[in-house]
Amino acid sequence: MNRRRLLTGVAPLGVLLLVLGLGCKGGKGNGDDVMPCTPIAFAPSIGSPGAGDVYLLSPISSCDSVDISVLVTNLSGIFTVGFEINYPSSVIEYQSFSPGPLLQQGSPPIPPQFFVTNPSPGDIVASATLFRPDSSVSAVGSASLITFHFVKVASGVGTVDFNTGGSINNQIIDENGSVVAASFGPGHGGVVQVP
Numbered sequence: 001m002n003r004r005r006l007l008t009g010v011a012p013l014g015v016l017l018l019v020l021g022l023g024c025k026g027g028k029g030n031g032d033d034v035m036p037c038t039p040i041a042f043a044p045s046i047g048s049p050g051a052g053d054v055y056l057l058s059p060i061s062s063c064d065s066v067d068i069s070v071l072v073t074n075l076s077g078i079f080t081v082g083f084e085i086n087y088p089s090s091v092i093e094y095q096s097f098s099p100g101p102l103l104q105q106g107s108p109p110i111p112p113q114f115f116v117t118n119p120s121p122g123d124i125v126a127s128a129t130l131f132r133p134d135s136s137v138s139a140v141g142s143a144s145l146i147t148f149h150f151v152k153v154a155s156g157v158g159t160v161d162f163n164t165g166g167s168i169n170n171q172i173i174d175e176n177g178s179v180v181a182a183s184f185g186p187g188h189g190g191v192v193q194v195p
Contacts, residue, residue, distance in 0.1 A: 037063035038195040040092075040152060045161070045187045049073040049142060052181055054083070054172070055188040056160060059147065066092065066192060068160060069147040070126075072102060075182055076138040077174035081145060082127040083184055084166035088158020089121035091194045092150040099128070100144030108134040114146060124148065125168060136175045152194050161189025 042058035049055050051074040060067045070085075072078065081103075087094065103112035110131040117125045128145060130137070162170050162184040170184035 039063055040066040040195070041193040042066055042068060042160070042190050043193070044190040045185075050183075051075065052183050053188060054081075054145075054162070054170070054182050054184045056085075056162075056190055057142075058190070059144075063195075064152045065095075066150050067147050068150065068190075068192075069100065070145045071100075071142045072139040072145055072172075072182070073142045074139060075172070075180065077136045077178075077180045078102065078139060078172055079134075079136040079175040080127065080129040080173040081171075082168055082173075083125075083170040084163040084168050085124045085126070085148070085160065085189070086163045086166075087122055087124065087150065087160040088156065088192065089153070091152070091154055091156035091158050092160075092192060093121070093153050094118050094124055095149045095151050097126070097149065098147050100146050102139060102143040102145045103128055103130055103137060105137045106134075110134065116146075116148075123163070123166075125166075127168075130175075132175070134175075150192075155194050157191060157193045159189060160192050161185055161187070 040061045044057050046055045053073045055071055056068050057071055058066055058068050097116050099114050112130050114128045164186050172180040172182045174180050
């Protein structure tokens with residue numbers, strides 16, 4: 001009788017352990033269960049940006065997304081920035097943007113405004129501006145203006161760069177409305193490779 005009671009008490013415990021064991025993948029505990037992936041790569045066209053260069057760089061990427069930032073190098077008199085970017089819509093898709101710290105220097109009382117449109121696949125039109133009484137800011141070294149977030153559409157390779165013959169003028173304007181000498185390219189973007 002005791003033996004039968006012992007078996008009926010152990011049987012549910014054994015079933016529970018079996019179910020829990022089947023829920024596990026049964027790996028070796030060394031990460032073999034995780035499928036490795038190759039992150040999206042972005043190779044910038046500019047290796048050493050010069051003063052006044054506005055260029056693209058990727059601070060972070062994963063297997064299914066890539067962030068591409070617009071950086072400005074060693075330039076003063078930045079109040080308003082406008083530009084157009086082309087990207088390969090057959091391999092990546094624009095999702096969102098996040099402001100960089102460049103226009104937020106000194107914690108302006110009126111926060112800078114960022115305007116981004118995606119009028120057609122493969123095209124982004126963006127602008128950012130400060131408001132008076134704030135004064136222009138300076139990029140010391142390379143400073144991030146804005147970062148665009150893209151997601152994978154398909155495997156492939158393509159160029160992401162400023163459209164220098166697009167619908168708007170790529171330019172930086174100071175607080176007095178004068179154009180600041182800045183270079184948007186061509187050749188200030190890079191090549192995105194989606195595995």
